[in-house]
Amino acid sequence: MTTITLDAVGKSFGDNRALTDISLQFPAGSFTALLGPSGCGKTTLLRLIAGFEQPSTGVVRFDGNVMADGVRMVPPEERNLGIVFQSYALWPHMDVAANVAYPLKGRGFKRDEIERRTAEALAVVSLRGYEHRSVDALSGGQRQRVALARCLVTGTKIILLDEPLANLDVHLRAAMLDVFADTHERTGATIVFVTHDQSEALALADTIVVLDGGRVQQIGTPEEIYAEPANAMVAGFVGRGSLVAASHGFPVRGLPVPNGKVLVRPHAVHLAENGLPASAERVRYTGASYETTLRLANGDTLFADLPRQLAIGEHVHLTVDDAWSVPA
Ligand SMILES: Nc1ncnc2c1ncn2[C@@H]1O[C@H](COP(=O)(O)OP(=O)(O)OP(=O)(O)O)[C@@H](O)[C@H]1O
Ligand SMILES: [Mg+2]
Numbered sequence: 063m064t065t066i067t068l069d070a071v072g073k074s075f076g077d078n079r080a081l082t083d084i085s086l087q088f089p090a091g092s093f094t095a096l097l098g099p100s101g102c103g104k105t106t107l108l109r110l111i112a113g114f115e116q117p118s119t120g121v122v123r124f125d126g127n128v129m130a131d132g133v134r135m136v137p138p139e140e141r142n143l144g145i146v147f148q149s150y151a152l153w154p155h156m157d158v159a160a161n162v163a164y165p166l167k168g169r170g171f172k173r174d175e176i177e178r179r180t181a182e183a184l185a186v187v188s189l190r191g192y193e194h195r196s197v198d199a200l201s202g203g204q205r206q207r208v209a210l211a212r213c214l215v216t217g218t219k220i221i222l223l224d225e226p227l228a229n230l231d232v233h234l235r236a237a238m239l240d241v242f243a244d245t246h247e248r249t250g251a252t253i254v255f256v257t258h259d260q261s262e263a264l265a266l267a268d269t270i271v272v273l274d275g276g277r278v279q280q281i282g283t284p285e286e287i288y289a290e291p292a293n294a295m296v297a298g299f300v301g302r303g304s305l306v307a308a309s310h311g312f313p314v315r316g317l318p319v320p321n322g323k324v325l326v327r328p329h330a331v332h333l334a335e336n337g338l339p340a341s342a343e344r345v346r347y348t349g350a351s352y353e354t355t356l357r358l359a360n361g362d363t364l365f366a367d368l369p370r371q372l373a374i375g376e377h378v379h380l381t382v383d384d385a386w387s388v389p390a
Contacts, residue, residue: 066123067087067121068086068122068123072117084107093246093265104257114138116135139267142272144220145221146221146222146341149227157195160214161197163176163179165213177196179215180211183211186248187241193203202229204233220252221249222253222254223255224256225257261350266273297325297386301327305324310379313385315384316386316388326365328365328367329367333370334381343355352367
């Protein structure tokens with residue numbers, strides 16, 4: 063297991079500043095999601111950890127050993143890490159076993175050792191029995207698992223995943239979330255998982271780092287990020303919800319902010335006999351509930367998951383049982 067530490071890391075491409083003053087620790091055995099909108103610097107951060115990019119400023123360390131700073135640079139192949147990219151980059155002319163065993167080639171392993179490690183890696187991703195299948199004859203999720211097995215085969219202590227589920231349909235994504243969770247449990251590797259999908263981040267990670275504009279916006283557990291977002295960017299990016307004026311009179315957690323807004327999650331809004339007057343503007347059936355857009359008297363919009371279907375324009379009363387004061 064390996065602890066990854068970034069100390070005041072910055073990265074510029076010419077005049078374009080991709081990352082600014084990133085100080086993060088990924089403890090040994092942790093599972094961290096890097097979450098943020100397109101272009102916020104997620105891939106660049108992963109490539110800095112992997113050694114495909116050199117930091118413009120600051121230091122990258124593994125277990126306290128300098129991997130890169132402005133002067134030194136340990137190449138990727140000497141960092142003992144495994145990477146799975148969005149495009150799995152498998153060898154189409156090789157079978158599953160040959161793809162998985164590929165990183166062991168030329169490293170002086172005996173044949174039975176290669177077979178043992180390959181079998182172990184395939185077992186982690188539930189692909190025993192597929193050894194001699196051509197990768198062309200696999201589904202997207204199976205290919206994804208081959209790519210993951212290939213990154214496990216060397217006994218790597220760090221696994222870097224860059225949007226590995228982006229090409230998969232919703233069912234495969236759910237199944238792969240379980241595979242990643244199992245892999246983490248079985249290998250104890252330090253995992254850094256890049257995604258712009260907040261539900262993946264919330265489901266998988268023990269820590270979420272939210273990035274925007276090349277800067278860290280918040281570091282926290284999924285629960286903290288969801289329930290106590292550090293600013294309006296995080297509140298807007300993670301989970302559904304509405305930012306409304308603080309003056310509606312419902313209970314608010316967190317420090318009151320002058321002229322600040324409060325975040326209300328859809329599940330905290332309830333229909334009531336007495337309460338805040340509102341009218342229904344839009345209703346969308348989701349199967350589990352009706353996603354309803356409500357307009358409050360002061361013009362604020364409130365999203366709610368309601369158990370019954372309101373008519374458009376219907377006047378109702380609401381209670382809100384939880385809200386969080388969001389610093390600007
Ligand atoms: N090799 C490069 N040369 C110049 N600019 C780059 C290079 N790589 C990345 N950038 C810029 O750095 C910023 C961060 O890019 P990065 O690929 O890290 O974003 P990302 O968060 O991974 O986005 P996405 O979700 O779209 O993959 C962007 O503005 C991008 O244009
Ligand atoms: Mg990217």
